[in-house]
Amino acid sequence: MLTYIPADATHATMGYYAFFSPDGIAWTQFGSAPVLPYGDVSNVAYDAARGRYIATTKQRTVDISASPGTNDRMAWVSTSTDFVSWTGPRMAVEGDYRDDEAARGAGGLEAQVYGMPVYPYEGVYLAMPWMFTITDAGANNAGGGPIVPQLATSRDQDLLRWSRPARDPILPLGDAGAWDDSMIFTSSTLQTSAGTVSVYYGGFNVDHGGGPAQTARIGLATWRRDGFVSLRNAGDEPGALTTRLVTYNGSVLHVNTDVMAGGSVRVEVLNSAGAVVATSNPVTGDQLDAQVTWASGVSLASLAGQQVKFRFAVDGADLYSYWIS
Structure with missing residues (x-):
């Protein structure tokens, strides 16, 4: 540790x-x-696929924040293969103008990253940056305000480039008066099963500024497998998404989807030139692992090793993930 x-x-x-x-x-x-400089908040994960440890540490920079007297907080990343020799910390995720605008819209001053556990997951990296909305600068450069985890994703092996398209809390605060209505800190590992993914978290009933009668408890949050976010279509008008080029290594396309009554998910396979080479039968129902079948009994085995795109037509459904086996 x-x-x-x-x-x-x-x-x-x-x-x-x-x-x-x-x-x-x-x-x-x-x-x-x-073995690593600075100190305060850290999270450590093990990346089994690459045989390395990942440490994300909260580092505070020079006083460039919008909160008077409060140095900016950011998530920095280091890696190690032996837990002793670590790469020097490099900045990974910081609050940006979108975070600050949301904070000011809620009556605060700005938003900073208080900590960020990283999770190797299905060949990519997920992270839950703990976003600290500073409502008052407070004393001792600390600041007051709520802290909630959001979601970030990365395919960067250096763990420096992260995507944060959705800024809603991945785990929202409890209702007013609940034991976790002011701050939530997620643990450093995910618990996965065939149908679910869970994370333990610590919750507080007072924000970072502190207060009387503070309590802290441990909770467990559970989603459907791959269910952190989805591509959702409400069914009033079909929507479509086309992936980037991917290598078709395998023979079966799988989707994790929850389709409303009367809705469907259909898939077209496009070759590298953009021509449609296969169209799927509709996928319906709530299925964690639906194996896509193809119209006219087409087999995609001949595409093995080729670069293709998938065009998903989503009508009244949540599409959570897809993969090839």
Whole structure:
């Protein structure tokens, strides 16, 4: 584990120190110096596909924020194959003008990234940046306001380029008066099964500024598998999405979709020149793993290894994901 230790008589340098344990109970510190600089909030994940650890740390930069006296908070990323030698932290995600506009629209000053666990998931990276909407600068450069997790995704192996098209909370605060109505912090791992994906989280009933009668509890949030976001069509008029070119490695196209009564999801396969080479039968119902079949019994085995695009026609449905096997 990585443990933040402030500078004191025993540890002359503030930072994150590595500890190892054979049983998860007794821990031994590695070396006398921190393996990563700075300190405060960190999250660590293991990327099994690439055999490396991923640490995201909250770093505070010079005072360029819109909150007087409050240095800007950002999520920085480092990686290691042995948990001891880490790449130098590099900035991954920070609050931008969209975040600040949303914060000001809600009566706040700006939004910053308080922390960001990263999750290797199905060949890509997901992250849940904890967005801190600062409502008042407060004392000691801390600030007050709620914190909620959003969703970010990346295909960048360096973990520096992230997409955040949807800025709604991936896990919203509880109703007023609930134990988690002011701050939510998600854990560093996902629990997955054939049909669901879950994350444990810590919730608080007061915001970052603190307050009387503070309580904190642990909750569990669960979605359908791949169900963090969807391409949704309400059924009043069909919509379509065409993917970028992908390599068709396999023989079966799968979709995870929830189709309303009377709706459907249809797929066209386009070759690299843009010509339609196959049209699917409609997919209906609520299916976590629908295997797409093709009109006139067409087989796509001959496309193996070729670059193709998929055009999804979505009519009254949520399309969560697709994959090839």
